[in-house]
Structures are given as C-alpha cells and as structure tokens.
Amino acid sequence: MKRFLCLLLLSPAMIFAGDLKIEDAWIRAVPSSSKSTAAFMTLVNKTDKPVLVTAGTCPVAGDVRPMITTKQGDGVMGMAFVESFSVPAKGKRILEPGGDHIMLMQLKEVPKAGSTVPLVLTTESGGKQGRIHLEVPVR
Numbered sequence: 001m002k003r004f005l006c007l008l009l010l011s012p013a014m015i016f017a018g019d020l021k022i023e024d025a026w027i028r029a030v031p032s033s034s035k036s037t038a039a040f041m042t043l044v045n046k047t048d049k050p051v052l053v054t055a056g057t058c059p060v061a062g063d064v065r066p067m068i069t070t071k072q073g074d075g076v077m078g079m080a081f082v083e084s085f086s087v088p089a090k091g092k093r094i095l096e097p098g099g100d101h102i103m104l105m106q107l108k109e110v111p112k113a114g115s116t117v118p119l120v121l122t123t124e125s126g127g128k129q130g131r132i133h134l135e136v137p138v139r
Helices: 002-008
Strands: 012-017 021-029 036-045 051-058 061-070 079-083 085-087 092-095 099-108 118-125 128-137
Touching: 002 079, 021 118, 021 128, 036 061, 036 085, 051 099, 085 092, 099 118
Parallel strands: none
Antiparallel strands: 012 021, 021 036, 036 092, 036 099, 051 061, 051 085, 051 118, 061 079, 061 099, 118 128
C-alpha cells in the first residue's frame, strides 16, 4: 500500500503544490534542430484569491516564460509573452496546444519523447511567492 501511495503522489497526472493543483502536465517533443518547445497543463486554484504564474526555470532551457495566444482584428492568430498567467480564485486555467502555454526557449538540450524534464514554476498570491517543482513527461 505504501508503494502505491508513493507512486500516486509522484504521478505527473496530478500534483498538489501549495495553492495550485497541476493536472496532466506535459512537454511537447520537438525535432533535434529546435530551439524551443512548450509545456502544457491545467492549473487549478484551490484558494479564494487569484494565483499568478509568473515565470519558470528548467535545466534544458535558458528561458522559461508564460505565453498567450492572441487573435488580431483580421482573425489572424498570434502569440505574445506576458508577465504572468492569472488563475482565478476557485477556478482553473488550461494551457494547451494552440492556446496559452509555458514556452521553453534557448534549449540547451532537446527533450526526448518518453523522458521526463524538471520544471519549476514561480507563483505569486496575496503578496507571497512560491515555487512548484514538477517532473514533466515529454510526448
């Protein structure tokens, strides 16, 4: 039973970290010539206050930043870096392909499908900063 519980707590499908619950986190596998990739997940806020995801760090990337998908007046889709994502109180924010995501840039090493990559997200809520340590599968 203890072994099952340990495996359940370490599962990347759901991680509780302070004010946020992280669900279904994954990093996109990219060709070896790529200079960037993206991380996707669902961020669930369990608190009565908004939580900001402000930045991140990852040993395979020189820069980790939140990015949103934008729609211009002519219907053309684009992307823009933002200072943070806000996860509403008692709400969630879905980071998904074609939408908002965490951008991993200046890759020092290209993550390979089937591996896991450490990713640390920096958060802020109610004037307090926090860190969420993840082991994210690459697929």
